[in-house]
Every structure is written in C-alpha cells, then in structure tokens.
Amino acid sequence: MKIIAIGMNYQLHCHELHAGEALPQEPVIFMKPDSALLKDGKPFFIPDFSVQVDYETELVVRINRLGKNIAERFAHRYYDAVTVGIDFTARDLQRKYRAEGKPWELCKGFDNSAAIGDWIPVERFKDIQQLNFHLDIDGKTVQRGYAGDMLFKIDQIIAYVSRFCTLKIGDLLFTGTPVGVGPVQVNNHLEGYLEDEKVLDFYIR
Template identity: 70%
Template sequence: MKIIAVGMNYAAHNKELHHTLELTEPTIFMKSDSSLLKDGKPFFIPDFSSEIHYETELVVKIDRLGKNIAERFAHRYYSEVTVGIDFTARDLQRRLREQGLPWEISKAFDNSAAIGTFIPLEEAGNINQLSFHLDINGKTVQQGNTADMLFPVDKIIAYVSRFFTLKIGDLIYTGTPVGVGPVSIGDHLEGYLGERKLLDFHVR
C-alpha cells in the first residue's frame, strides 16, 4: 500500500504558505505505510517537532490496478472517498527547505496520515464538488471544496500513474485548502465530508 500525496493543490493555501510557483503539473510526495493512523486512534505529538500542523484533505482509495491511465478513464480506478489529515512537522520542513534538502521526514513520519472511514463515492457526490471541513474542539478551523483544486482528482491519478503503478488499496491525499494550523495535546479533531463525520480522534 502506497500513500501518495499532492502538495500545493489549492491556490489560497499556497498564498498562505508564501508559495509563488506557477504550477503546470501536480506536486507529488510520498508518505510511508507506517504513516497511516486509522480507527480513531490518538495522534501522539512527536518529540522532534514543536510545530505540528494539521492539513485536512479529501482522500481517494484506488481499487483497480493501473499504469499510464488516461485522464478520461481515471474515474474507473476509485469508488470510495474519505477525509484525512496530512500532519506536517512545519518547523522541520521549514528548516530543511531553507537548506535546500529533501523534507520527507517532516511529512512521512509515523502516524502522520490520519484517515477517516471510507464511503462510496455515489453517497458522497460529484468528486469535483465535494465540500469538507475540520473541527477542533467543536470549532471549524479549516474548510474546502474540491472544486477549488488546481489539479482535480482524475488529473492527479493520470499524472501519478505515469510514474508509479497504482495498486488496489493505494491512497491519494489530494491536497489541503487554506486554513492550516497547529495542534496541541488534548485537541479533539473531527473531519467531515459534507455534513457527514468520517474522522474522529484526539491528540495526545
């Protein structure tokens, strides 16, 4: 199982983090299989960072083997979606970027990919018009809609499949909208797709 993630896929978020790149194709990075945090288990803040940020995202699960998938056929390769959190050690990422070094360790550390309960796409709605949001301690802190993606899901799948064979069970984190921020010990995170809560866990 691979966890494939898309960076800088919402213009307002890019501005939020002061990214000025004019993107012509998706920005891809990977998370390790040990990054997955599921079943409502708590997220423990690691000792190597003092600035862990949440990034709420729509997550797509691949359910068919594919390579070099044409964009017009990409919709055939997934049928379930959920919301997830791409946890980022922002202080570590910032330092590595400033040094021009790879920053995988700030993104792919253990339990950095929280995942909610998957639901059939037919229940969720149009993949290109899905709203989602994150509540922390009962207050909405981040919300987005897939309509605002720079690169929609089918384009992401077509692009990624040029480089990696997609396998059943692979997860694609599709990018985060504006509104990222830090988490603290004791926080209660709840992720919603529309008004349906699919993610619920605590920070320890």
C-alpha cells in the first residue's frame, strides 16, 4: 500500500503558503510510506524533531482496482470510498529543506503523518467532486474545503499519477488541502467532517 498526496491543489492555499509563486500547471505529487498511516482514532504524538507540526485537512479516496495509464474518463471506476484525512506537516523542516533546495519528504512522510477517518462508499454521494468537508479543533471549525475548488480534480489526478506508477488495491490518494492550515498543540481534539457526518475523531498527544 502506498500513500499518494497532492500539494498546492487549492488556489487560496497556494497563496497562503507560496505567495508569489505561479500556480502549478500539473499536479504536484509526493509520497508517504505506509508507516505514515494513522487510523482507528489513535492519537497523534507530536514528534521531537519538529517545533511546528501543521494540520492539512484533505479529502482522501481509496483505490480499489489495479490500474496503469488510466484514461480520465474511466478514473471514477478506480476508487470506491472517500473520507477525511490529515496530512501532518513538520512545517519548520519544510521551510528549512525548501530554502536549501533539498527534498522535503521527511517533513511529510514521518510516522503517523497521514491520519484517515472512517470510509464512506462513494455511491452514497451523487458527485464526490461536489463534497464539502471541514475540520474542528476543540469544538471550533478551523478549516473548510469544497472539492469543486480543486485545481486538479480527482479523476484528473488519478489519470496523471497512473502514467508514472501503477495504482494498486488499497492505495490512498490525499487530494490536497484548502486554505486555513495551522499548527496543532498537545491535547487538541481533532474532528473531521464529510458534509455533516463526522468521520475523523482523535487527539494530539
């Protein structure tokens, strides 16, 4: 199982963290190892190598078929469930690595940096590209997203990624975060919602 993640997929988020940079012309792809997965409501422990770990709330889809060079018009056949996830980012390390022109996988791919909620079958929704999602921390909404605002839609991303690497059953696709990212603190209570249904619920330790 691999975790495929998309960076800079919402215009306002691009301006939030990358002011002055041009919007991407192709999906920005990075990977997380399977050891990054955090599920079943288990707590997230802030690692000792970072002083600023940020939440990035995202829609996550689950791949359910083997696929390579998938045409965009057929991409919807390759995922069967959706949830809300958190792409935890060691922001201080990311700034350091970017400034030095070095790869920044370590700030994204560390253990438990890919939290996911409960899966909901895609057939529950008329169009997952029209879904709303949000994150509450300690009972206050801190981030909202609408899948229709993605620069690159889910089916486009699947078609693009499958040109380079084979998608396998169980792979996860983190589709990018909207504007509103921020740091987590010990004892924060994170709750993620897909439309009005809570699918993600865990604490920061």
